[in-house]
Every structure is written in structure tokens, then in C-alpha cells.
Amino acid sequence: xxxxxxxxxxxxxxxxxxxxxxxxxxxxxxxxxxxxxxxxxxxxxxxxxxxxxxxxxxxxxxxxxxxxxxxxxxxxxxxxxxxxxxxxxxxxxxxxxxxxxxxxxxxxx
Numbered sequence: 001x002x003x004x005x006x007x008x009x010x011x012x013x014x015x016x017x018x019x020x021x022x023x024x025x026x027x028x029x030x031x032x033x034x035x036x037x038x039x040x041x042x043x044x045x046x047x048x049x050x051x052x053x054x055x056x057x058x059x060x061x062x063x064x065x066x067x068x069x070x071x072x073x074x075x076x077x078x079x080x081x082x083x084x085x086x087x088x089x090x091x092x093x094x095x096x097x098x099x100x101x102x103x104x105x106x107x108x109x
Contacts, residue, residue: 023078027101030077035060036070040079040098043091050083050092 016024031037042059043051057067071091074080079098080091 024101024104027077027079027097030073030079031101033070033073035062035066036074039067039070039074039091040093043080044093044098050090053089053091056091 031040038060039056042056043049053064053067053071056071057064060067062070068089071080071082071089075082075091078094081094083090083092
């Protein structure tokens with residue numbers, strides 16, 4: 001019988017840590033929802049790269065509690081930043097958050 005050697009030879013590149021995989025998984029899960037993906041797109045494409053929750057509810061035709069829930073998930077995942085101004089909350093993309101996610105998808109194996 002011929003010894004075929006190991007079936008998989010490690011590339012020598014360091015493997016992703018458990019912590020990084022869990023953090024990335026939370027971020028990808030956060031934007032995997034169609035409404036949350038639209039929220040990110042709406043905020044990113046806005047004139048100031050930020051949006052008030054009051055404007056987002058109208059654009060998505062969803063109730064304020066539902067939009068707020070989606071925004072909270074995106075904030076908790078580190079994709080959006082929340083800033084309170086008076087009675088309204090404004091949301092913006094965390095600098096580099098989307099680039100980091102895109103980078104994971106384009107990293108060589």
C-alpha cells in the first residue's frame with residue numbers, strides 16, 4: 001500500500017482566530033437581513049453619510065420600533081455609530097467597518 005501523505009497540507013498562513021471569526025460572523029449576520037442591508041445602503045449613500053432614524057422609517061415603510069431594532073443590531077455589530085441629537089438619533093457608518101468586511105471576502109486563501 002502506498003502512503004499518500006496527509007490529505008490536506010496547511011498553507012502556512014495563520015488561521016483566523018476564534019474571536020475574529022465570531023466578530024465577523026456577527027457583522028455578516030447583521031447585514032444579511034434585507035432591511036438592515038437597505039439601512040446600511042441608505043446611510044452610506046446619503047449626502048452626509050448619516051441619517052436620522054425619523055427619515056429612515058419613511059424610506060423603508062416600516063414602523064419606528066422595527067427600524068430602531070434593526071439599527072440597534074447594526075450598532076451592536078460595530079457597523080453603525082449612533083449619535084443622539086436632541087430627541088432624534090442619527091446613524092453613520094463606522095469608519096472602515098464596511099472595508100473590513102469587504103477585505104475578508106477578497107483575502108487570498
